[in-house]
Amino acid sequence: MQNDFLQKFISQASKENELKIAQEKRKKHFQELGRKGGLKTKENKKLDKVISIRMTNSEYETLIQKQEKYPLKLSTYIRNVLFEKELKINEFQTDEVLLQYGNHFKKITNLLRNREWNVFENKKEIIVRIENLIELIHQYLYSKIQKNE
Template sequence: MEENYLKRILIKTTQKKEQRINAEKRKKYFQEIGRKGGLKTKSNSQLTKVVSFRLTDMEYKDSIRESQKYNLRLSTYARLRYLEKTFKIKEFENDEFLLTYGNSFIRINNLLRHREWNMFENKKRIMDEIEEVLRLIRKYLYSKIDRDE
C-alpha cells in the first residue's frame, strides 16, 4: 500500500512538472511572436535614435485619442505619423457593413448545407449565388487594399 502511495505521489509530481514546463514554453512562444495581429515588434538595436518635438495641448490630446483608437502606444503612433506610414491595423473599418453582410451570407450558406434544409428545390442555385456574392465581396475588399498600397 505504501508503494502505491509513493507511485501516485511520484506520478503526480512529474505531471505537475510537465505542466509547468509546457506553460513556460507556451509563454515564451507568445513572447517571441509578439502581440497577435498587432504591429511587428522591433528590437532595441533597431530603435537607437531619439527624436523629440513639442506639441500644443490640443495636438497632444488628439494624438492620445488617435493612438487609443488604434490601440497603440503614443510613441508608436507618433513614429508612424512622423514617417507618414499608413495605418493597416484596421484595414476594413470603413467597410464594416460589407463585412457584416459577408459573414451573414457565410452563415446562411452553412445552414443550407445541413440536411434539414433539403426541402428547398433550388438549394444548389441559392448556394451558388451566395458563393458568387461572397467572391465579389472578397474581390472588392482585396482590390481596395491593393489599390491603397
C-alpha cells in the same frame, strides 16, 4: 630502470595533458559554434535615437485624442505621421467583418445542402446566389491585397 620508469611517467603525463587540452579545445569550439549557430536574428532597424520635444497641454491633448483613434503607441503614431506613412488600421476591421460574413454564408450553404432542408423549392438558386456573393467578397479582398503590393 628508474630512467625508463621516469620516461614512461613523463610521456604518460604529457599524453594526459594533451588529451585535456584537446578536450578543452573541442569544448571551446562547440561553444563558439553555439554562439554562432541557431536561427539568424532579424535585422530590423533599431530605434536607438531619442528626441524630446516640448509642447503645451492643449497640443498634447489634441495629439493624444488623435492617437487614441488607432491602437498604436504614441511614439509609433508620431513616427508614422512624421514620415507620412499611411494609417490603415481601421481598414482591416472592415476586412475582418467581410471575412466573417463569408464564413457565415459558407455555413448557411452547408446547412442548405443537408437533407433536412428539402422544404425549400428554390434551394439550388439560394445556394448559387450565396456562392456568388462569397466569390465577390473574396475577389474584393484579393483585389485590395494586390493593390497594396
